[in-house]
Amino acid sequence: MEQETIEIRPKDETWDEAETQEKTEIQDNVEPRESVEVQKKNEAPDEILLAALKLFSQKGFFNTSLTDIAKQAGLKNTSAVYPHFKNKQAIATQLYANILDSLSASIDDIRCKNPKSSGQLRGIVDLLFKLTDDAPDIMRFLLILKLDEFLPDEKSMLESPPFIKIHKIIQSGIKAGEIRNIDPILVNAYFFGIINTTLRFKLTGMLEKAADAYQGQAWIAAWNVIAKK
Amino acid sequence: MEQETIEIRPKDETWDEAETQEKTEIQDNVEPRESVEVQKKNEAPDEILLAALKLFSQKGFFNTSLTDIAKQAGLKNTSAVYPHFKNKQAIATQLYANILDSLSASIDDIRCKNPKSSGQLRGIVDLLFKLTDDAPDIMRFLLILKLDEFLPDEKSMLESPPFIKIHKIIQSGIKAGEIRNIDPILVNAYFFGIINTTLRFKLTGMLEKAADAYQGQAWIAAWNVIAKK
DNA sequence: GTCTATACGCCGATAGAC
DNA sequence: GTCTATCGGCGTATAGAC
Numbered sequence: 001m002e003q004e005t006i007e008i009r010p011k012d013e014t015w016d017e018a019e020t021q022e023k024t025e026i027q028d029n030v031e032p033r034e035s036v037e038v039q040k041k042n043e044a045p046d047e048i049l050l051a052a053l054k055l056f057s058q059k060g061f062f063n064t065s066l067t068d069i070a071k072q073a074g075l076k077n078t079s080a081v082y083p084h085f086k087n088k089q090a091i092a093t094q095l096y097a098n099i100l101d102s103l104s105a106s107i108d109d110i111r112c113k114n115p116k117s118s119g120q121l122r123g124i125v126d127l128l129f130k131l132t133d134d135a136p137d138i139m140r141f142l143l144i145l146k147l148d149e150f151l152p153d154e155k156s157m158l159e160s161p162p163f164i165k166i167h168k169i170i171q172s173g174i175k176a177g178e179i180r181n182i183d184p185i186l187v188n189a190y191f192f193g194i195i196n197t198t199l200r201f202k203l204t205g206m207l208e209k210a211a212d213a214y215q216g217q218a219w220i221a222a223w224n225v226i227a228k229k
Numbered sequence: 230m231e232q233e234t235i236e237i238r239p240k241d242e243t244w245d246e247a248e249t250q251e252k253t254e255i256q257d258n259v260e261p262r263e264s265v266e267v268q269k270k271n272e273a274p275d276e277i278l279l280a281a282l283k284l285f286s287q288k289g290f291f292n293t294s295l296t297d298i299a300k301q302a303g304l305k306n307t308s309a310v311y312p313h314f315k316n317k318q319a320i321a322t323q324l325y326a327n328i329l330d331s332l333s334a335s336i337d338d339i340r341c342k343n344p345k346s347s348g349q350l351r352g353i354v355d356l357l358f359k360l361t362d363d364a365p366d367i368m369r370f371l372l373i374l375k376l377d378e379f380l381p382d383e384k385s386m387l388e389s390p391p392f393i394k395i396h397k398i399i400q401s402g403i404k405a406g407e408i409r410n411i412d413p414i415l416v417n418a419y420f421f422g423i424i425n426t427t428l429r430f431k432l433t434g435m436l437e438k439a440a441d442a443y444q445g446q447a448w449i450a451a452w453n454v455i456a457k458k
Numbered sequence: 459g460t461c462t463a464t465a466c467g468c469c470g471a472t473a474g475a476c
Numbered sequence: 477g478t479c480t481a482t483c484g485g486c487g488t489a490t491a492g493a494c
């Protein structure tokens with residue numbers, strides 16, 4: 001439990017091993033607890049990012065004050081935040097970057113393990129449903145928050161690495177004859193329209209059971225829309 | 230088909246003439262008389278609502294100050310707003326209510342004109358694509374804004390009249406054997422996942438052509454997902 | 459790096475003249 | 477109903493001690 005399924009932090013491992021059910025054996029050569037005996041292995045910036053993730057995803061960026069974040073991170077004041085982040089927006093930017101990085105790495109991993117586009121998309125769907133159950137705040141951040149409202153300087157999702165990689169998967173699938181030969185953007189819209197809307201329904205309480213319960217059916221529906229018959 | 234466009238104002242004509250190229254010839258065949266025959270078309274509250282719609286949908290609720298709204302509405306100060314609306318949130322609430330009302334009325338109209346669920350859904354898709362081209366701010370308000378972030382007291386969309394009516398259409402379609410016999414919520418997620426994501430892509434600039442150009446294909450894809458074969 | 463204390467600005471909101 | 481003028485509060489951000 002100490003090991004969350006999700007990594008917000010820049011330099012740690014990604015959430016892949018949690019998601020692929022691989023046994024997480026602690027590499028005892030790394031992370032020697034020599035320096036700190038305290039259980040608080042999480043450094044302050046990580047605590048702040050985790051606090052911000054929780055609050056942003058639950059109340060929204062603008063309904064969350066820096067004071068809220070500081071308190072949630074176990075700090076008395078906002079002052080202790082500034083040594084780590086220039087301002088509130090910088091927290092959100094870092095959060096977004098870390099999430100995209102981990103997502104991108106996971107997609108790389110999925111692509112390595114699956115030769116066909118269908119398998120790669122299936123892997124991504126697996127990941128998204130698992131994250132919805134295990135790390136709903138991250139999925140809320142990605143699927144529900146209106147990011148450009150508070151991160152106006154970020155590249156649009158179109159240009160983010162995960163999106164680009166998905167685009168390539170789709171293009172490969174079209175070229176290989178697995179996927180219908182229509183505009184890849186529309187393939188994306190149809191496929192992830194089904195997947196993400198299902199997840200959004202789950203994240204907003206419109207579906208009762210765990211996301212996992214809806215995965216198989218959603219996959220079939222989404223894949224059939226784009227699969228070459 | 231004067232009825233198909235959505236109204237923001239409680240009792241006036243639609244805003245089409247305001248935001249499209251002013252081709253506005255008054256359709257003399259419909260809605261000429263009755264309550265308001267005078268040219269008092271643009272009352273202050275309407276101007277404020279239109280200004281708010283534009284700004285909210287383009288910059289978001291929290292990035293829009295009351296000063297912005299007042300200026301956009303042709304007023305010098307925020308003071309002139311308060312006789313009409315108690316506060317900023319009340320503007321958004323009224324806007325949302327008017328949009329839902331018009332949408333609901335349009336759906337009623339569509340249901341009257343189409344006996345089968347497939348025809349009703351087709352009519353709704355027609356409406357949504359038309360609105361995306363003709364009144365993108367309304368569609369941005371509905372599809373892109375995170376409403377519960379600034380309208381926390383509103384019922385969830387699940388319980389809004391348009392959503393309920395769509396739910397009934399789906400249930401009828403299932404009962405009639407037109408639509409696959411799965412959870413109506415999932416039918417909604419799959420069908421409108423495709424439709425709304427396509428529209429969202431259009432509204433965020435990811436699709437170049439007019440929404441109209443994508444309608445036929447999106448309808449086929451969405452309907453095939455839920456249609457009983 | 460975290461605290462106390464404080465400054466500053468913006469925005470929402472009110473009072474009152476016209 | 478719209479204006480001028482102004483207030484109060486909240487949230488961001490800084491200064492400086494420890």
